[in-house]
Amino acid sequence: MTNVTTSPRRKVQKLSGDDSGSMETNDYENGNNGILFENDTKAVIWGQQIKAVQGMLDFDFVCGRKEPSVVASTYPFTGDHKQKFYFGHKFSAIFEILIPAYKMMKDAFNAHPDASVLISFASLRSVFETVREALEYPQIRVIAIIAEGVPENQTRRLIKVANKRGVIIIGPATVGGIKPGCFKIGNTGGMMDNILSLKLYRPGSVAYVSRSGGMSNELNNIIAQNSDGVYQGIAIGGDRYPGSTFIDHLLQYEKDDRVKMMVMLGELGGDEEYKVVEALKEKRLTKPLVAWCIGTCADYITSEIQFGHAGASANAKSETASAKNLALKEAGAYVPRSFDDLGNEIAKVKFQLLCLGIQPSDDTSSR
Incomplete structure (x- = not known):
């Protein structure tokens, strides 16, 4: 059984910013180099989404990726632990891997500074606070919000902060x-x-x-x-x-x-x-x-x-x-x-x- 490699911890400086007020225009061009994903892109998953994570790992393998794209998950209603997944194919070698799950999002980002994507499966009631916290970490470049029906004023505030940070939001109400x-x-x-x-x-x-x-x-x-x-x-x-x-x-x-x-x-x-x-x-x-x-x-x-x-x-x-x-x-x-x-x-x-x-x-x- 193989552990997913964890990178050394680093201190992440929180950024200040006002998330209230009117919505600013989406600023994709100025805030990003235009390339959302590469074959070494790594993500943190918010929520207990075992099937979705395994599906991503299976996709990684058939694409020929050397390492899994999911490095950690975070969920505030469980303690820190490791979850077993599979990286391989039934017609070739199958490796069991352990992906860490963190109670606190800050622990996930600090332990994995190479993770540039957050995929949030948080509900429409909690996704605002979840994404707002993730926007404080400068390593994050892309955030996918899966939830549908997020209050519009909250979405507008998130877009405003994301534009300041140079972060691309995909969603809400998206498959990704x-x-x-x-x-x-x-x-x-x-x-x-x-x-x-x-x-x-x-x-x-x-x-x-x-x-x-x-x-x-x-x-x-x-x-x-x-x-x-x-x-x-x-x-x-x-x-x-x-x-x-x-x-x-x-x-x-x-x-x-x-x-x-x-x-x-x-x-x-x-x-x-x-x-x-x-x-x-x-x-x-x-x-x-x-x-x-x-x-x-x-x-x-x-x-x-x-x-x-x-x-x-x-x-x-x-x-x-x-x-x-x-x-x-x-x-x-x-x-x-x-x-x-x-x-x-x-x-x-x-x-x-x-x-x-x-x-x-x-x-x-x-x-």
Whole structure:
């Protein structure tokens, strides 16, 4: 049985900051170098999520990572202990490893200064204090908030503090994200058979951003069938105030030479998609963007309708899915006739890239 290596303790200086007041604009570009995850990214998990952690470890192994991505968990309702997990595959060597669980978050971060990601499974009632504490540690670069229904004023305050710290928040109300060959958040990507069949163990060249976590897995499938696969995928979450937005992630994809095509799956409600429209018009986004906003069926319903997400409700004509799709198309995005045609649109753009001599990623097998 192998212990996960723990790094020497270091003193972490707490930062002061006012988390009250109005929300500041998301500042992804200025606060981060744009690369969220690498093949040595390490995370701390908040909560008792044994299945999610084991799923991350299984993903690590098939991606060929040398070390597990999860170095610790923290949960205030248990004492300090170590939890047994497995790092390996049934057709090859399987190693039992012990991952430490800490009662206090500060102990987890102090013992593992190389952990740059916090994945918080805290409930909507406790997630604010949990994330607010994590933001005091300068080693943290990315925080995923899984909980749905976090009070909007609390989310806005967290975004404000995160911007000051240069931290990227994914969520609330998200399944997380995935970077094939490198790292995945929690349950993103589904079961191992799904990960293997969609070749999520190695990077493709198509990067996507989605509101919905459930639909992000559908995007994994569509992209795998109609291109060389996913390079990175992020579900920004379904609440009205996401910690990071469509344009935040798309601008980073624009900078990454390994990304050849981008996909955005928006929805009715809110105005985040119009920031993408402006970026297209201003030529800040120049790579091919396939975009679709779901919820066009709301046009045929005479009364106001609230879809599943807290932010999925159109309060003005400009917030309807049809209006957004039209604006995206006029700005230069590749917009299919319906969601059913999304895969065909991706395949068409892939063919155009091949005609321009842009080759897909090399295919590799899983470990």
